[in-house]
Amino acid sequence: MENLLTDRQFWVNYWESKDGLTVNIPSNYLFHQELGEIINKQGVRTAIELGGFPGYYAVFLKKYFKLDVTLLDYFVHQPVTNALLEANHLKPSDINIIETDLFNYQPIQQFDLVLSCGLIEHFNDTTDIINRHIAFVKRGGTLFITLPNFKALNGWFQKSFDRENYDKHNIDCMDPKLLADICKKAGLEVVQSRYFGNFSLWLENEQQKPIGIRLLKKTMWFVGKVFTKIFPFNSKMLSPYIILEARKM
Template sequence: MNENNNITDKEFWDNYWRNYQYDKIPQKVVFEKFMPKLTRGISFIEIGGFPGVYAAYFYQRGIRDVTILDFHINKEIVRNFEKINDLPESTIQCIDKDFFAFSSEKKYDVVFSSGFIEHFEDTRDVIARHVDLLSEKGQLLIIIPNFLGLNGELQRKYDRENLDAHNLQSMKISYLKEIMCSFNLYDVSVDYLGKPMLWLEPKPEHRKRRKWVKMLSYAAKLFPVKGKLLSPYIAIYARK
């Protein structure tokens, strides 16, 4: 962790995305229960949104003005992703910029991030910058992985590098609630999300392990108890 708030750097993300295949828009998302509210908006931005999978998902659900902001954007990959999924070229607007050096007069009806805020030291500052992008009727949805339970122990044993790239403090429900109470927002909720799930990142060294981790994940779904031990994600929702 360094003094400029970042826990990760561009080299980390170059290596991260090298192991991923991005060709399909998901049919289901873990935050589906929020979609009836979110799709009332007409503009969307995802912070840390490369390669544009969720932007494309929101586009398919009716929000036509979709943008991704990331300091790691390969536009060729984004355009190819659009082509594969029969989206008009340049559907996904790209802002290739460091979030902490970004300011915008344009405000958005939906401000979204998934797997982003936990990569920084100052959680409140990162959330506050999300809030600053909300339009007058804007809605905020932030998804954070939960590494304070069984999934975190899995990372600790087999992928310490990945675990160390996360600020575990940002995964504490009480801490997040305290932060969210400091903003002038409505309908604030901070809660665990999703059926039990375990995973390892698709790195070459995990190829064999991921098979039994997937089996263990299926077994965990037999115990659909929401909480720190087994829930895979945390969701923060609020509106202006």
């Protein structure tokens, strides 16, 4: 339990606070280009999304790439996932669902692609959680992990105006070199580990924040977007995400 920065009740409360979970996932969904290249180049047929409720990436991979997809999380509210599938013209049977604690589960199957988006930063022991991902990757398969970069301006904003949410994240793990080194020590070939995206800001449950904070966020978001539109680049100080791609040889 000392490894956890969140618990099941945190995620129950988190998802119950969300509106608009049922969305039509677009073909240009975040990280679509990176995932598409992996799938096409590596001949991916099977994939698992870890910690991904309600299953946006599982739906994306099924909808646009027709993969055999599994979603694993220790909190899955089936009606929400079913509504998401229906909104994307899929059936409940189109995605395999495993509701379990990742720390008490032994993989019975390995996959061509193992991905998580916004999971590993909720644990103190980064090596341990990445190795749990690797256990699902078949030989020749790909590990793809994304996480927020709270060492960027976005992190300052979270720390300043949503400290409770900021404290649910392991800031130390937000380091591309650290992530690459963990994979290398586990015997994986690191394809890329880098900052991703030019600029973005966000707040959880933004509409519940004071209007002054919301206006400041909108102003900073607009200025940052204009600046990085003119001067597009990935950087530690501005990029909102980190991506890790590694191959199990």
